[in-house]
Amino acid sequence: MEEExxxxxxxxxxxxxxxxxxxxxxxxxxxxxxxxxxARLAQGVLRWGGDAEGxxxxxxxxxxDPARVIGFEVELADALAQTVSRQWDxxxxxxxxxxxxxxxxxxxxxxxxxxxxxxxxxxxxxxxxFRFTRPYYVYRQHLTVRQDDERIRSLADCLDKPVGxxxxxxxxxxxxxxxxxxxxAFDGQVEPYLELVLGRVDAVLLDGPIATYYGRQRGLKTVDxxxxxxxxGIALRNDDVVLAAALDRALSHLMIEGTLxxxxxxxxxxxxxxxxxxxxxxxxxxxxxLGFDATGKPATADEPPPDDAVDIDILAAxxxxxxxxxxxxxxxxxxxxxxxxxxxxxxxxxxxxxxxAMLRLYAPPPVNWLALAYVEFFRGxxxxxxxxxxxxxxSSYGIxxxxxxxxxVGFGLxxxxxxxxxxxxxxxxxxxxQWEAGRALGMSDTxxxxxxxxxxxxxxxxxxxxxxxxxxxxxxxxxSVIAVRELxxxxxxxxxxxxxxxxxxxxxxxxxLIMSVPLGYLSRYLERRWSxxxxxS
Amino acid sequence: xHVTVTxxxxxxxxKTILDGVSLEVHPGETVxxxxxxxxxxxxxxxxxxxxxxxxxxxxxxxxxxxxxxxxGNGESIRQLRRWFGMVFQDxxxxxxxxxxxxxxxxxxxxxxxxxxxxxxxxMTLLERxxxxxxxxxxxxxxxxxxxxxxxxxxxxxMEPRGLLCDEITSALxxxxxxxxxxxxxxxxxxxxxxxxxxxxxxxxxxxxxxVLMLADGRIVEEGPPARLFAEPSSPRTRQFLxxxxx
Numbered sequence: 033m034e035e036e037x038x039x040x041x042x043x044x045x046x047x048x049x050x051x052x053x054x055x056x057x058x059x060x061x062x063x064x065x066x067x068x069x070x071a072r073l074a075q076g077v078l079r080w081g082g083d084a085e086g087x088x089x090x091x092x093x094x095x096x097d098p099a100r101v102i103g104f105e106v107e108l109a110d111a112l113a114q115t116v117s118r119q120w121d122x123x124x125x126x127x128x129x130x131x132x133x134x135x136x137x138x139x140x141x142x143x144x145x146x147x148x149x150x151x152x153x154x155x156x157x158x159x160x161x162f163r164f165t166r167p168y169y170v171y172r173q174h175l176t177v178r179q180d181d182e183r184i185r186s187l188a189d190c191l192d193k194p195v196g197x198x199x200x201x202x203x204x205x206x207x208x209x210x211x212x213x214x215x216x217a218f219d220g221q222v223e224p225y226l227e228l229v230l231g232r233v234d235a236v237l238l239d240g241p242i243a244t245y246y247g248r249q250r251g252l253k254t255v256d257x258x259x260x261x262x263x264x265g266i267a268l269r270n271d272d273v274v275l276a277a278a279l280d281r282a283l284s285h286l287m288i289e290g291t292l293x294x295x296x297x298x299x300x301x302x303x304x305x306x307x308x309x310x311x312x313x314x315x316x317x318x319x320x321x322l323g324f325d326a327t328g329k330p331a332t333a334d335e336p337p338p339d340d341a342v343d344i345d346i347l348a349a350x351x352x353x354x355x356x357x358x359x360x361x362x363x364x365x366x367x368x369x370x371x372x373x374x375x376x377x378x379x380x381x382x383x384x385x386x387x388x389a390m391l392r393l394y395a396p397p398p399v400n401w402l403a404l405a406y407v408e409f410f411r412g413x414x415x416x417x418x419x420x421x422x423x424x425x426x427s428s429y430g431i432x433x434x435x436x437x438x439x440x441v442g443f444g445l446x447x448x449x450x451x452x453x454x455x456x457x458x459x460x461x462x463x464x465x466q467w468e469a470g471r472a473l474g475m476s477d478t479x480x481x482x483x484x485x486x487x488x489x490x491x492x493x494x495x496x497x498x499x500x501x502x503x504x505x506x507x508x509x510x511x512s513v514i515a516v517r518e519l520x521x522x523x524x525x526x527x528x529x530x531x532x533x534x535x536x537x538x539x540x541x542x543x544x545l546i547m548s549v550p551l552g553y554l555s556r557y558l559e560r561r562w563s564x565x566x567x568x569s
Numbered sequence: 570x571h572v573t574v575t576x577x578x579x580x581x582x583x584k585t586i587l588d589g590v591s592l593e594v595h596p597g598e599t600v601x602x603x604x605x606x607x608x609x610x611x612x613x614x615x616x617x618x619x620x621x622x623x624x625x626x627x628x629x630x631x632x633x634x635x636x637x638x639x640x641g642n643g644e645s646i647r648q649l650r651r652w653f654g655m656v657f658q659d660x661x662x663x664x665x666x667x668x669x670x671x672x673x674x675x676x677x678x679x680x681x682x683x684x685x686x687x688x689x690x691x692m693t694l695l696e697r698x699x700x701x702x703x704x705x706x707x708x709x710x711x712x713x714x715x716x717x718x719x720x721x722x723x724x725x726x727m728e729p730r731g732l733l734c735d736e737i738t739s740a741l742x743x744x745x746x747x748x749x750x751x752x753x754x755x756x757x758x759x760x761x762x763x764x765x766x767x768x769x770x771x772x773x774x775x776x777x778x779x780v781l782m783l784a785d786g787r788i789v790e791e792g793p794p795a796r797l798f799a800e801p802s803s804p805r806t807r808q809f810l811x812x813x814x815x
Contacts, residue, residue, distance in 0.1 A: 473650075
């Protein structure tokens with residue numbers, strides 16, 4: 033079959049990857065290896081990066097307590113840490129690091145966490161950049177359609193119909209390879225299903241675990257659960273051989289003792305594909321622990337879900353349970369971060385902007401040209417790029433700043449360019465006669481600038497600067513790319529864990545308005561109060 | 570010590586604004602500059618305060634000489650500005666400072682007076698120009714005549730020997746002109762040297778020791794006001810007076 037053959041290369045690369053790691057299990061545990069593992073994990077923490085915006089069942093907010101992150105990967109990370117701890121006799125706990133999905137690779141490279149554990153598909157490109165553990169889950173793509181739609185039974189029926197999926201996912205690639213002409217790719221996993229309900233796409237193709245939770249909405253049915261095949265793996269930095277080997281060993285153990293099966297059954301994502309996880313010298317024990325007989329058939333047919341299984345309608349449960357008391361404090365806390373970021377960044381921008389404006393106006397060449405170049409550069413380059421460069425780019429040259437500092441510096445540098453232009457026009461707007469009056473009184477130009485011109489320019493500049501302040505408020509939502517959690521990101525995480533898009537959205541918008549509207553009024557007041565026409569010299 | 574201007578020349582591009590002007594200003598003397606617009610009166614005053622550089626000739630204050638191509642600072646300029654204060658047609662008060670602060674700023678920053686000394690001096694001057702009760706007012710709260718009186722007080726606070734007054738009543742309504750001119754006459758009677766560009770012939774008649782008639786960048790006639798107004802010798806003066814006196 034077409035789709036199967038397209039995945040053969042993935043399988044091949046996985047086998048290649050497992051080659052060197054696989055040899056580790058066969059060898060007896062030597063003293064030097066023990067030393068290496070202990071040295072590697074001396075800090076006692078296994079930091080794993082993921083994005084809770086990814087939602088159920090990977091990582092999502094707890095319906096009981098939205099401040100807590102739960103999910104099958106959370107349980108897997110905890111189980112891995114425990115197992116490694118036991119196997120090597122060292123203290124170890126797992127710690128979740130909230131990160132933006134698109135920046136996970138850069139964050140791993142930078143060292144913000146030890147591993148990526150976030151539904152990360154093993155692909156040849158990624159395998160080239162990172163070291164993967166052996167796969168911990170075998171996923172397939174699920175095709176979901178509207179309940180009453182009898183036309184679509186397989187991917188072949190979708191070639192001329194609009195199909196929704198997640199941008200940049202394996203599913204999107206598969207749709208392209210299958211020759212689907214109208215692929216609608218979204219940034220989140222919720223949106224495709226919403227669009228399907230609304231009839232704007234006719235089908236959705238996404239990873240089985242996602243479809244299991246988000247494709248359950250009223251009026252939808254999943255018609256094909258066997259499309260394509262792929263592997264989730266834990267990604268590590270290429271040189272992190274010791275930790276990769278330790279995790280592989282722990283994964284094998286979790287399979288054999290049945291923990292992996294238990295977690296997957298708890299989260300409703302265990303299926304017969306998982307037989308493929310068994311691999312290497314202990315494959316028989318692993319197969320048994322995963323719940324299969326020696327031929328790879330499920331040992332017990334049609335088992336009911338375990339007693340401690342999570343509610344498969346967990347998203348609806350969150351929607352039901354969460355009230356303002358639950359998420360209000362989380363949003364307020366995130367709003368506090370937004371305010372802090374905005375105020376500190378603006379302070380930096382206003383200070384730096386003044387220096388640049390003065391250099392542009394009064395410094396001799398080539399310094400004034402450099403100041404102009406600064407303004408043109410930062411006005412012309414997207415803020416997102418600057419943040420990425422400062423956080424991930426500079427760290428490869430050994431300049432590592434904490435995310436929050438990077439955010440403030442990034443916004444400060446960027447907005448300084450705009451503030452510099454405001455200062456410059458405000459300074460030029462002070463009549464030449466003011467300079468002459470000062471000179472006629474015997475004042476030096478420095479004194480005139482400091483005591484006469486600048487105070488007037490500041491008054492003119494304040495109104496447009498307040499405007500920029502409001503704009504910065506909203507721009508701060510960009511910082512989630514470097515893993516600073518502010519209001520917009522918190523909103524997205526909470527909304528994807530509960531599907532309360534409207535209610536949370538209105539509250540979030542209100543918080544932004546509470547912060548920005550008074551500033552808008554302040555801006556207009558200052559404009560009236562200190563307009564040049566009202567000054568009168 | 571007096572100020573001597575010798576052969577002052579000023580060009581803007583190809584246009585000659587001042588074409589060899591020479592004059593002296595002595596302490597306690599009131600000199601009125603007359604002339605049609607564009608004759609170079611304002612430019613001459615600005616040259617005398619170092620605000621406009623010139624192309625030829627020199628300005629001498631005691632042993633200090635200001636020569637062409639000066640860069641707007643230096644010891645001669647400082648001396649010149651200590652000698653002459655300047656009052657502008659459009660006031661140019663500092664809008665963000667009160668009347669009192671407008672006056673104290675330069676004495677504090679330039680002369681190094683303490684704040685209380687500067688305030689005492691400023692209050693004395695405000696009383697002198699009749700605005701003691703407006704010390705805390707901002708320029709936008711003052712009438713034109715009041716603004717100009719504050720501007721005069723501001724110049725006086727630096728204790729110059731003379732004042733350069735560049736059409737200081739032109740922007741004012743007639744009833745406000747007189748209050749400013751009264752202050753000028755008061756200063757004259759106290760021995761302040763004044764170099765005044767004005768179209769107020771009454772003031773020139775009453776207060777001037779000498780009147781200079783400027784036309785096309787040259788001084789075409791010079792003399793005491795009584796004689797110059799009664800029997801002008803230059804055709805340019807006659808032409809000018811016939812226009813302004815009707």
